[in-house]
Amino acid sequence: MKPHLLFILILSFLAISCRQRPEIQQTEQISDDSLHMITSEITYDVIIKNPNPGDTWTEECLRNLKSEELINAIFAAVYAKKLEAYDIFEDSRLTPRKIKKMEEDGKIVREKIGKFQFVEEWQMNSDEMSMTKRVTEIRMGMEIPDHEGFIKGYEPVFKVKLN
Numbered sequence: 001m002k003p004h005l006l007f008i009l010i011l012s013f014l015a016i017s018c019r020q021r022p023e024i025q026q027t028e029q030i031s032d033d034s035l036h037m038i039t040s041e042i043t044y045d046v047i048i049k050n051p052n053p054g055d056t057w058t059e060e061c062l063r064n065l066k067s068e069e070l071i072n073a074i075f076a077a078v079y080a081k082k083l084e085a086y087d088i089f090e091d092s093r094l095t096p097r098k099i100k101k102m103e104e105d106g107k108i109v110r111e112k113i114g115k116f117q118f119v120e121e122w123q124m125n126s127d128e129m130s131m132t133k134r135v136t137e138i139r140m141g142m143e144i145p146d147h148e149g150f151i152k153g154y155e156p157v158f159k160v161k162l163n
Helices: 003-017 056-061 067-079 096-104
Strands: 035-047 113-125 130-145 151-161
Touching: 035 130, 067 096, 067 113, 067 130, 067 151, 113 151
Parallel strands: none
Antiparallel strands: 035 113, 113 130, 130 151
16 A cells, blocks of 8 residues: 555544544443454554655645644643643653653653654444544654754654543
8 A cells, every 4th residue: 555545544544533423432332243343452653744845745635634733732631630641661650740841841842743643442333334443542752853854753752541
């Protein structure tokens, strides 16, 4: 599969998974034989900020994404203690005060967050041929530029676990 097509599919799944549907919240109670767990955990990357503004295809794919809004909402929820932040590798809790200090010290720069990793649960209804996804974690990555300003990778920021 071509990388751009895969990217469009991932963004489509992302758009669908962000909607709250009552049937997603009740899937554990359904004893329907047509509902099948595809995976209880899958992790994948989504570029949310085009590392190459000359790449018109990526610009087109990201044109409707409100990444800044989502990033700010996550930080606001962490600061309001509605979400807890965790170290991505150690899974240890990061306090809102520590996150704030990291922002003040420039260790976290929201404008440089260019990648999300989503951890999701996928279910498929074989009768309706529909698929539902539930995002269980969002991990953020900050761009790491090389000496010429090109993005060479991403540094983990923190993750939040969703209900």
